[in-house]
Amino acid sequence: xxxxxxxxxxxxxxxxxxxxxxxxxxxxxxxxxxxxxxxxxxxxxxxxxxxxxxxxxxxxxxxxxxxxxxxxxxxxxxxxxxxxxxxxxxxxxxxxxxxxxxxxxxxxxxxxxxxxxxxxxxxxxxxxxxxxxxxxxxxxxxxxxxxxxxxxxxxxxxxxxxxxxxxxxxxxxxxxxxxxxxxxxxxxxxxxxxxxxxxxxxxxxxxxxxxxxxxxxxxxxxxxxxxxxxxxxxxxxxxxxxxxxxxxxxxxxxxxxxxxxxxxxxxxxxxxxxxxxxxxxxxx
Ligand code: PAF
Numbered sequence: 001x002x003x004x005x006x007x008x009x010x011x012x013x014x015x016x017x018x019x020x021x022x023x024x025x026x027x028x029x030x031x032x033x034x035x036x037x038x039x040x041x042x043x044x045x046x047x048x049x050x051x052x053x054x055x056x057x058x059x060x061x062x063x064x065x066x067x068x069x070x071x072x073x074x075x076x077x078x079x080x081x082x083x084x085x086x087x088x089x090x091x092x093x094x095x096x097x098x099x100x101x102x103x104x105x106x107x108x109x110x111x112x113x114x115x116x117x118x119x120x121x122x123x124x125x126x127x128x129x130x131x132x133x134x135x136x137x138x139x140x141x142x143x144x145x146x147x148x149x150x151x152x153x154x155x156x157x158x159x160x161x162x163x164x165x166x167x168x169x170x171x172x173x174x175x176x177x178x179x180x181x182x183x184x185x186x187x188x189x190x191x192x193x194x195x196x197x198x199x200x201x202x203x204x205x206x207x208x209x210x211x212x213x214x215x216x217x218x219x220x221x222x223x224x225x226x227x228x229x230x231x232x233x234x235x236x237x238x239x240x241x242x243x244x245x246x247x248x249x250x251x252x253x254x255x256x257x258x259x260x261x262x263x264x265x266x267x268x269x270x271x272x273x274x275x276x277x278x279x280x281x282x283x284x
Contacts, residue, residue: 021049032076110136111135112170214236
């Protein structure tokens with residue numbers, strides 16, 4: 001069922017809790033693809049009832065980002081969810097979530113701010129305030145749907161790590177389930193932003209997964225020096241690529257490493273045809 005208000009969702013969840021059903025939440029911004037479907041599949045296998053939220057969260061977009069342009073495909077999303085056995089699609093308006101917001105009134109003032117050491121790197125460096133918006137909306141969605149389990153993709157590994165820390169620090173009674181990255185046969189990681197890529201951009205976009213796979217191969221052959229591993233990336237890059245970062249961090253706490261090991265995750269962000277793409281791989 002498609003619900004737009006917090007009140008309706010709360011009433012249904014209350015009923016399900018009374019009946020003893022376990023609840024799974026898959027938070028999304030819509031434009032659903034196979035990557036989301038893999039989270040939904042895991043949720044339907046593991047939980048009695050599944051809620052998918054579809055909400056393009058304005059407070060996680062920074063000035064100049066693609067908020068207005070972000071793909072909105074609620075009808076197709078709802079159909080996909082129905083076919084996948086989802087019980088509730090929760091698609092609130094921004095006003096339902098934030099009232100008139102901070103700018104126009106005091107309707108919404110309280111943010112959840114993740115720790116600086118987790119956000120002063122990777123996407124957080126260029127997207128100042130982004131993770132405040134993510135943590136705040138995810139917290140609100142947890143409070144609205146009260147899930148036993150919530151499903152997040154490893155594609156956004158920094159987001160996953162920040163949300164896990166928030167849940168631990170704030171004692172939120174939910175178990176976070178991490179789900180692997182889903183890729184096209186070509187290797188391109190699925191993303192709602194891939195819709196913006198031209199056919200030619202899509203070919204250039206393969207550099208991201210090629211760089212990551214090549215680094216993993218080199219690591220498997222015994223190269224552990226991060227600078228040497230970074231060097232191997234440049235042969236895949238040309239004038240069609242605007243590399244934002246290529247970083248080697250410990251998967252657990254996102255601390256930078258200079259010697260790679262099995263716990264190292266390699267993160268890449270690169271613009272192709274003006275579209276910002278991210279990808280990552282764990283070396284172990
Ligand atoms: O990963 C996303 O799509 C969003 O950041 C999330 C978790 C749905 C919060 O808006």
